[in-house]
Structure formats: C-alpha cells, structure tokens
Amino acid sequence: MITVLSGGVGAARLLRALCHVMAPSELSAIVNVGDDLVLHGLTICPDLDTITYTLAGLNNDELGWGLRGETWRVMSELDALGGESWFRLGDRDLATHLYRSQRLGEGANKTEVTQELCDKAGVQVRLLPVTNDAVSTQFDTALGRLTFQEYFVRHHHEVEVSAVHVVGARDARPTDQVLDALRKASRIVIAPSNPLISIDPILQVRGVRDILEERRDDVVAVSPIIDGRALKGPADRLLEELGHEVSCVGVVDFYKGLVGTWVIDEADAALADTVRERGVRVMVTTTVMALADDADRLARAVLS
Amino acid sequence: MITVLSGGVGAARLLRALCHVMAPSELSAIVNVGDDLVLHGLTICPDLDTITYTLAGLNNDELGWGLRGETWRVMSELDALGGESWFRLGDRDLATHLYRSQRLGEGANKTEVTQELCDKAGVQVRLLPVTNDAVSTQFDTALGRLTFQEYFVRHHHEVEVSAVHVVGARDARPTDQVLDALRKASRIVIAPSNPLISIDPILQVRGVRDILEERRDDVVAVSPIIDGRALKGPADRLLEELGHEVSCVGVVDFYKGLVGTWVIDEADAALADTVRERGVRVMVTTTVMALADDADRLARAVLS
Numbered sequence: 001m002i003t004v005l006s007g008g009v010g011a012a013r014l015l016r017a018l019c020h021v022m023a024p025s026e027l028s029a030i031v032n033v034g035d036d037l038v039l040h041g042l043t044i045c046p047d048l049d050t051i052t053y054t055l056a057g058l059n060n061d062e063l064g065w066g067l068r069g070e071t072w073r074v075m076s077e078l079d080a081l082g083g084e085s086w087f088r089l090g091d092r093d094l095a096t097h098l099y100r101s102q103r104l105g106e107g108a109n110k111t112e113v114t115q116e117l118c119d120k121a122g123v124q125v126r127l128l129p130v131t132n133d134a135v136s137t138q139f140d141t142a143l144g145r146l147t148f149q150e151y152f153v154r155h156h157h158e159v160e161v162s163a164v165h166v167v168g169a170r171d172a173r174p175t176d177q178v179l180d181a182l183r184k185a186s187r188i189v190i191a192p193s194n195p196l197i198s199i200d201p202i203l204q205v206r207g208v209r210d211i212l213e214e215r216r217d218d219v220v221a222v223s224p225i226i227d228g229r230a231l232k233g234p235a236d237r238l239l240e241e242l243g244h245e246v247s248c249v250g251v252v253d254f255y256k257g258l259v260g261t262w263v264i265d266e267a268d269a270a271l272a273d274t275v276r277e278r279g280v281r282v283m284v285t286t287t288v289m290a291l292a293d294d295a296d297r298l299a300r301a302v303l304s
Numbered sequence: 305m306i307t308v309l310s311g312g313v314g315a316a317r318l319l320r321a322l323c324h325v326m327a328p329s330e331l332s333a334i335v336n337v338g339d340d341l342v343l344h345g346l347t348i349c350p351d352l353d354t355i356t357y358t359l360a361g362l363n364n365d366e367l368g369w370g371l372r373g374e375t376w377r378v379m380s381e382l383d384a385l386g387g388e389s390w391f392r393l394g395d396r397d398l399a400t401h402l403y404r405s406q407r408l409g410e411g412a413n414k415t416e417v418t419q420e421l422c423d424k425a426g427v428q429v430r431l432l433p434v435t436n437d438a439v440s441t442q443f444d445t446a447l448g449r450l451t452f453q454e455y456f457v458r459h460h461h462e463v464e465v466s467a468v469h470v471v472g473a474r475d476a477r478p479t480d481q482v483l484d485a486l487r488k489a490s491r492i493v494i495a496p497s498n499p500l501i502s503i504d505p506i507l508q509v510r511g512v513r514d515i516l517e518e519r520r521d522d523v524v525a526v527s528p529i530i531d532g533r534a535l536k537g538p539a540d541r542l543l544e545e546l547g548h549e550v551s552c553v554g555v556v557d558f559y560k561g562l563v564g565t566w567v568i569d570e571a572d573a574a575l576a577d578t579v580r581e582r583g584v585r586v587m588v589t590t591t592v593m594a595l596a597d598d599a600d601r602l603a604r605a606v607l608s
Contacts, residue, residue: 041345041405071377077399081424084406091395095381101345102388120385 003185007198011191012054017295024124028181034137034201056121133172157234169204190221223248227267307489311502315495316358321599328428332485338441338505360425437476461538473508494525527552
C-alpha cells in the first residue's frame with residue numbers, strides 16, 4: 001500500500017505513472033481540499049477532479065486542466081448574462097459539479113461522493129479528500145484577502161502574496177480513511193505539488209503532520225522545484241515571496257522533519273550533497289513527467 | 305397599471321398578448337414560487353423563467369418549455385454519471401440557474417435577481433415573485449408526499465393526488481413590491497394558470513387573498529378550463545381528484561369571493577348564465593391563445 005499526498009496536476013501525473021508500475025488498487029491519494037469552492041451554488045473540488053480526470057484518461061492536454069472534448073455553452077450563456085464566469089466551467093465538467101452538489105445536498109460526504117465519481121470513471125486509485133470538513137486556503141495580498149481560486153484563476157497568481165492561511169484546517173478532522181491510509185501505507189509519498197498551497201493545507205489538518213513526523217523514514221518526497229523553478233504554477237514565486245530559498249533545498253527545508261528520502265531532478269544534481277547534509281537520503285533522477293518513460297522511471301524511483 | 309397573478313405557460317402567453325395591446329412597462333406579474341426547487345445545489349424558478357423566456361421571445365415552441373436553440377451536453381454527461389437527470393436542464397437554461405444561485409449566495413433576494421435577469425433579457429414587464437421566503441407546493445399521492453416537480457415532471461402528473469399543501473405559504477411575507485402592485489393596479493388579472501397549484505400558492509401567501517377580496521370588483525379572471533378540459537397540464541384532473549366540478553363553473557366556485565369579472569371560452573357559452581348566477585360579470589370570447597390574433601383579442605377583452 002502506497003499513499004500519496006496530492007495537489008492537482010503534478011500529483012495527478014505522478015499517480016498516473018505509479019499506476020503503470022504498480023496495482024492502482026494498492027494506491028491511495030490524500031487530496032488537498034483547500035482549493036475547493038462554492039460557486040453558483042455548486043461545490044467544486046479542483047484537485048480531486050484533476051486527479052480523477054487524469055487517471056480516467058479524460059484530462060484535456062491542450063488546456064492543461066479540465067476534460068477533453070469539452071464544450072462551453074453554459075459559460076458563454078453565463079457571460080451573456082453578465083454572471084461570474086472567470087472560473088471557467090465546461091459543460092462536461094459541470095456535470096461533475098452538479099452530481100457532487102446534489103449528493104452533498106442529500107447528505108453524502110465528500111469522501112463518499114469522490115468514491116462514486118471514481119467508480120463511474122473507472123478510477124481504481126482510492127482518492128481521499130483529506131477531510132470532509134470545510135477548509136479554505138486564503139491569501140493576504142496587495143488586493144486584500146483572496147480565496148485560492150480568486151488568487152490562482154481570477155488573478156492568474158500574479159499578485160504578490162504576504163501570507164497564506166488555511167482557514168479551518170486546525171479544526172478539521174482527517175477522515176478515518178485518511179488516517180488509515182497514512183498509518184498502513186508501506187510508503188508515504190509527497191507529490192511534486194505546490195508545497196505552500198497544495199501540500200501544506202493537507203499537513204495542517206489536525207494530526208496529519210504528526211503521523212508524517214512519526215513515519216518520517218517511510219516518507220519520500222519529489223521536489224516540485226527544478227533548477228530554481230516550478231514547472232507549472234506559482235510555487236517558485238510564492239517560495240520567494242514568503243521568504244524561502246527558491247530551490248529544491250528551500251523545499252527540503254520547508255518539509256523539515258517530515259521526509260526521509262528526497263527525489264530531486266538531475267538538473268539539481270549539484271545540490272544533492274547540500275540536501276544530504278539535512279540528514280535525508282537523496283535520489284537524483286528525471287522528475288519532469290512530460291514523457292511517459294520519464295514519468296514511469298520517476299515512479300519506479302519513488303517505489304524503490 | 306395592470307397586475308397579473310401568474311403561473312407558467314398560460315400566464316406567459318397572456319402576458320405576451322397583453323404586451324401587444326398595452327405598454328409592457330405598465331404591466332406587473334406576481335409569479336408563483338411554489339414550484340421552485342433546489343436541485344444540484346441550484347435554485348430553479350420554473351414559472352419565473354418560463355415567463356421571462358416567453359416575454360423575451362426566447363421560449364422553445366417545439367418543447368413547450370425552456371429556451372429555443374437549447375443543447376443538452378451537461379444533462380447527457382450527468383446521465384452518464386448516473387446523476388438526478390429527470391428534471392431536464394438545458395445548457396442555456398443552466399446559465400440562468402447558475403446566475404441566480406450565485407446572486408442568491410451573495411445575499412441578493414429572488415426579487416432582485418429576477419429583475420436582473422429581466423433586464424438582461426430586455427423584458428420590461430415587472431416580474432415579481434410573490435415572496436422571497438421559501439414556499440413549497442407539495443402533493444399527497446399514492447406514492448407518498450411529492451414536491452411539485454416530482455409530481456409534475458418526474459411522474460408526469462399521472463399519479464392520483466389526494467391533497468395539495470403549500471408548505472410555508474402562511475408564514476411567507478409578500479414583498480412590498482407585490483403588495484404595491486396589488487393595491488395600485490387599476491385591474492388585477494388572474495391568468496388562466498392552474499388554479500390549484502399555480503394560483504392558489506400565490507393566494508395562500510399572507511395577505512394576498514385579503515387584498516383580492518377587497519378589490520374583487522377590479523379582479524378579472526380567465527378560465528383555464530375550456531369545455532371541461534385544461535389545454536395543458538393536469539388542472540382538469542386535479543379539479544376532479546380534489547372534489548371540484550371540472551368546468552369553468554368549478555373554477556369560478558374555487559375562486560369564490562375573489563373575482564368580479566370572468567372571461568370564459570366560447571365553447572362554454574352555454575354556461576355563461578350559470579356563472580352569472582354566482583354574482584359575477586361574464587365575458588365570452590376565445591381564450592385559446594394558440595393564434596396571435598386570438599391572444600390579442602383575449603388581452604383586449606381582459607383590459608376592456
């Protein structure tokens with residue numbers, strides 16, 4: 001049993017690669033819900049959906065998010081009405097949000113609805129929202145307090161951030177399935193997702209960090225920073241704005257005390273000794289998952 | 305100023321005809337909200353939408369409901385997910401519900417959102433939900449208690465009804481705009497909507513019936529029953545199941561004390577004297593609005 005702490009796109013790619021080299025049913029993903037939002041009355045879970053769509057082979061490679069074969073009729077009508085259309089919801093994607101919102105309204109919890117959506121999509125990996133309680137990642141910025149999607153999508157993560165708050169995290173309870181997946185996994189993997197805004201909102205949920213500290217020797221992390229930059233998204237920028245070193249070493253320090261083994265990219269081979277001095281094991285390999293072979297090699301490294 | 309008590313399709317047609325023979329801006333419609341529902345997290349107001357779409361010339365004549373040029377991508381995906389798809393929401397139509405739900409979530413009330421949607425659609429008639437409070441028309445049936453749309457759409461109004469409840473009506477407050485429209489109108493019109501399940505849920509809202517009783521002389525009603533049958537929907541069937549006479553006379557008796565002038569169809573000319581014996585004025589004309597000329601003639605009769 002392998003358990004992966006997961007944000008969106010980077011985690012989805014690692015999970016997909018892991019499915020190529022092990023039985024998907026032996027794989028659990030504990031997924032960030034700090035980006036979740038209610039918009040138009042609909043509950044939207046971007047990280048859960050990105051992973052589900054990717055593992056089902058339905059992800060839209062051209063856009064880099066959402067579903068393939070997507071259409072935009074509803075959004076174009078909503079534009080015409082002058083509605084809030086900055087968060088683009090495709091027609092296919094909307095069906096997911098309608099389904100989830102209806103089921104939550106009927107009293108199902110997010111964990112149950114996620115399982116139902118995975119079953120429908122034929123996804124065998126166990127996707128586990130870290131908590132069924134409300135958690136909201138928010139940003140102090142020059143424009144005031146922003147929610148995750150306001151920062152990320154509406155303002156294209158271009159506004160300067162002075163602090164990140166994971167509102168509700170300390171009162172949120174991890175689900176029993178999450179605690180189980182953390183305790184029983186032979187290995188816990190931290191995906192190359194944004195440490196500050198994808199993984200930290202998982203770690204801040206009561207008790208999660210403690211288990212990682214206890215199980216540190218079994219924790220493997222893949223650096224999301226390669227040669228001082230993030231492949232995608234604002235991880236590099238946020239590290240700098242929040243006073244961290246913008247390198248794989250900065251990420252290693254951010255996860256201090258939680259990780260036994262680091263996987264860093266070949267481009268950062270010169271930093272391997274510096275990382276090793278932090279008292280962790282280091283593996284150097286290709287961490288870019290653009291090519292399937294590279295991704296599978298990374299997956300095997302993570303499992304080795 | 306003319307104020308029309310309105311359900312869905314029948315009222316929409318009468319309002320459209322009235323717009324041909326008077327200034328739309330002088331026309332107010334007090335609209336039933338007992339059919340409103342929350343589905344998939346979205347607040348849906350079928351009667352308000354039917355009227356808005358019809359007055360904007362966007363109504364789908366082939367279907368008899370919804371928007372023209374509609375597509376069904378979201379519903380077909382929701383079907384694939386095994387979601388609740390018995391209440392068909394087209395892609396264009398969904399934009400209305402997303403817009404409304406977002407605005408309600410932001411703290412706007414139904415009256416305000418209705419005005420915004422009318423402005424966008426270029427509808428000059430003032431559409432007024434009878435109340436901003438929650439009202440839910442429900443049915444005691446052989447299948448147990450059903451909500452309006454479960455009865456009407458899911459079960460195609462084919463199940464026998466033993467009682468109608470307008471849950472919440474007696475505690476609901478009519479809006480100030482509604483009270484104003486009832487008090488200041490030179491004439492109050494009861495549209496040929498279903499008396500039991502479209503108009504009665506308006507009348508049951510606190511204070512509405514009282515104003516109609518006071519203003520009885522200025523109230524004109526158009527019979528929805530022609531030659532013992534409803535043109536559309538289950539009005540005839542419900543009248544029978546709930547112990548009323550299935551004729552325009554049955555409807556006249558149902559509205560006893562509220563109406564000064566009745567408009568009945570030529571097919572019921574033989575009943576004019578029976579109606580007159582109830583102490584009301586009677587006009588006999590074509591009440592079927594399938595042809596624009598007939599509809600305009602009816603509108604002129606209502607205003608005369």
